[in-house]
Amino acid sequence: MSRSETTQIRSERRDAAENRQRILNAAIKLFEQNGVEQVSMNQIASEAQVGPGTLYRRYRNKGELCLDLLKDNVDQLFNDIETYLEQNHSAPSSQRLKGVLSLFIRFRERKAQLLMGVEDSSSINPLRSRMQSPLFNELHQLFVELIDEMSISAQTHFNSTFRADILLMALSRDSYSFQRDVRGYSPEIILEQLCALFIGIK
Known part of the structure; x- marks a missing residue:
């Protein structure tokens, strides 16, 4: 594997980890404000500033x-x-x-x-x-x-x-x-x- 490919994989993993943390932080914030039942997946994606596809790839x-x-x-x-x-x-x-x-x-x-x-x-x-x-x-x-x-x-x-x-x-x-x-x-x-x-x- 070339150095550029290794760098790309590390970057993708870092982006995925950052997205996960943003999603979890957004979910905690919304759950505390509104309760779990009242919060939709689309609201979480919006609060986390990620696309719905990114959210659903990680959490069904x-x-x-x-x-x-x-x-x-x-x-x-x-x-x-x-x-x-x-x-x-x-x-x-x-x-x-x-x-x-x-x-x-x-x-x-x-x-x-x-x-x-x-x-x-x-x-x-x-x-x-x-x-x-x-x-x-x-x-x-x-x-x-x-x-x-x-x-x-x-x-x-x-x-x-x-x-x-x-x-x-x-x-x-x-x-x-x-x-x-x-x-x-x-x-x-x-x-x-x-x-x-x-x-x-x-």
Whole structure:
């Protein structure tokens, strides 16, 4: 590869990095001013002073953009979960699942607006988009593993995939917000009820 080609590639990478940062900065500003739901992708492109094509090449929808904004927080969440599981490796699987749920509910409370954007991405099938996101995929895998352990220790058979699916739906924006804002349940009560329903502990 020639020196000029190398220089061009570096320039393109620098431009892409600058565009990404402009997009993220614009999104944060607009989300803080108007809320995630009220902001369109075109508004973000305009605020970032990039063309819509540039924005959509990097982010197919607002959910992907919100997930990028959440990335460091999501990484920290899973680091916290990993640390918790390592520190409590000898605890019953039901207790460890409760601990993971508690960590996610705290995360959901702190990052509600961006999670809303991830879950409500402008997909033709928002439910499928939500459940196939990296965040929910990794949580689903964790839930399945812990429910499988519960099944073995209880000498019974749980459909771990089904239980994990329903548990994630209970933690999704629509269901969680309904319990929180309409029913008036605190995060602590929601955790207690989920554990009683899905795990059999309080």
